[in-house]
């Protein structure tokens with residue numbers, strides 16, 4: 330599967346327009362960059378022209394004073410050019426970096442707000458490679474862009490320098506351009522294709538690596554290590570092949586550039602020789618022209634070679650801008666909007682991309698304040714149904730109503746205030762525990778954080794941490810157990826204080842003592858709310874108002890715990906076995 334076919338890549342026009350918009354956000358830096366670059370190039374062009382004068386002075390047997398004065402001017406112009414070039418590089422880099430930082434923020438913002446169904450079908454590898462590799466590539470290219478900008482100004486100013494010399498020598502120099510134009514015309518469209526293919530192959534490689542690592546347990550469990558290894562191998566080989574193709578294309582172009590320069594310098598020197606012989610030009614003018622031309626090698630080469638990196642950075646930039654253009658629903662809700670009420674599921678059906686139907690025609694009404702436990706064998710579809718009811722992703726078929734309103738009509742902010750979801754994948758984010766909790770309620774006072782922790786029974790172990798709430802937790806910092814991570818996730822929901830909660834196996838991760846603790850935490854969170862609880866422990870199901878038993882994606886039994894036990898069906902069997 331090609332991951333890049335799913336998330337959009339911006340067109341060239343949109344990419345340029347977006348980056349230009351970001352560049353224009355710093356007008357002062359922009360002007361300072363242009364002015365210093367022009368001044369730096371101007372000073373640098375003066376040097377070869379003065380050197381030409383020096384040659385003429387020597388040929389004409391000029392005075393020592395005149396020679397010294399010209400030399401002093403050359404020295405001054407050289408020093409000024411060096412200082413101004415440094416300043417302009419710094420300014421241009423700063424300008425570009427700011428534009429790039431703005432873009433990176435936009436991309437991250439969009440990526441984080443992207444709806445999970447889209448993220449799932451695109452594959453997190455594509456998003457990951459965009460917000461890491463592509464962002465880095467664009468950021469690296471900013472230094473290059475600064476070089477390109479200065480080179481461009483140098484080329485323009487050097488041309489102006491040529492105008493002060495014999496026009497026929499300048500004309501001879503123009504011979505390089507047809508060669509450059511022809512090779513660019515052949516190289517540019519090819520490079521565009523080659524670099525886009527290279528980035529796509531890299532994204533597929535990232536995707537295949539990510540799925541291998543995230544699914545490591547499954548890979549081991551099914552003895553798929555070798556097959557999965559071959560898959561990653563294949564993706565890596567494709568990425569290397571794509572890179573080599575791009576490099577080969579570039580080498581051809583670099584060769585053409587060398588030919589053009591050799592032809593150009595020969596033409597300038599030959600024309601100069603003929604003009605001097607005919608007495609129509611001075612040796613000094615020809616020297617200045619040759620030096621100017623030689624000065625152009627660097628910037629001109631830089632501009633042309635950069636086409637290579639510009640193409641590559643352009644491909645990365647287009648992938649970033651593609652994400653900034655994604656439609657993410659803006660919040661229309663006012664603070665405090667919170668459609669309370671129950672949950673209504675009407676004929677819900679679902680399948681994962683390319684997979685079979687895993688939830689079939691599920692309809693269930695959960696009244697306001699009522700709790701529904703969902704039980705069933707592994708793979709019965711409990712997690713999928715809970716995720717749909719909690720608005721984690723939309724159902725492929727049917728409709729979910731929250732407080733009588735279709736879930737699709739709620740914007741993300743409203744949805745978050747309405748339903749609190751704890752999934753099986755709880756995560757403790759790097760930072761202090763207080764920061765982690767405040768992800769749910771940024772303005773929560775410390776006392777509110779403690780209250781939430783008390784509700785889920787986490788206050789004691791948090792108080793025992795070296796710096797309490799201000800202890801840094803997560804990877805590389807103070808470790809937390811899976812059970813503690815689940816308590817933190819539950820405390821975040823408590824802070825959100827939503828009228829509806831969806832808890833998916835919040836007690837499954839813990840050992841038996843911790844499991845009881847988590848069960849109590851979930852029960853405290855469920856109290857007074859409409860709740861869906863995916864329960865592996867039947868004691869948890871027993872404490873809910875009603876229980877839905879799922880099998881093969883369908884609800885096969887639905888009723889109060891007493892009704893189901895009395896009915897003597899599947900649940901009664903499970904309950905009897907559980908009590909033994």
Ligand SMILES: Nc1ncnc2c1ncn2[C@@H]1O[C@H](COP(=O)(O)OP(=O)(O)OP(=O)(O)O)[C@@H](O)[C@H]1O
Pocket residue numbers: 681682684687705706707708709710711712713714
């Ligand atoms: N992200 C996914 N992509 C593809 N298939 C999936 C995905 N998540 C679940 N499935 C499949 O959907 C079916 C239902 O899975 P689900 O996780 O909803 O069941 P469950 O009853 O919650 O199981 P468990 O108790 O093991 O979590 C299973 O066959 C599972 O393999």
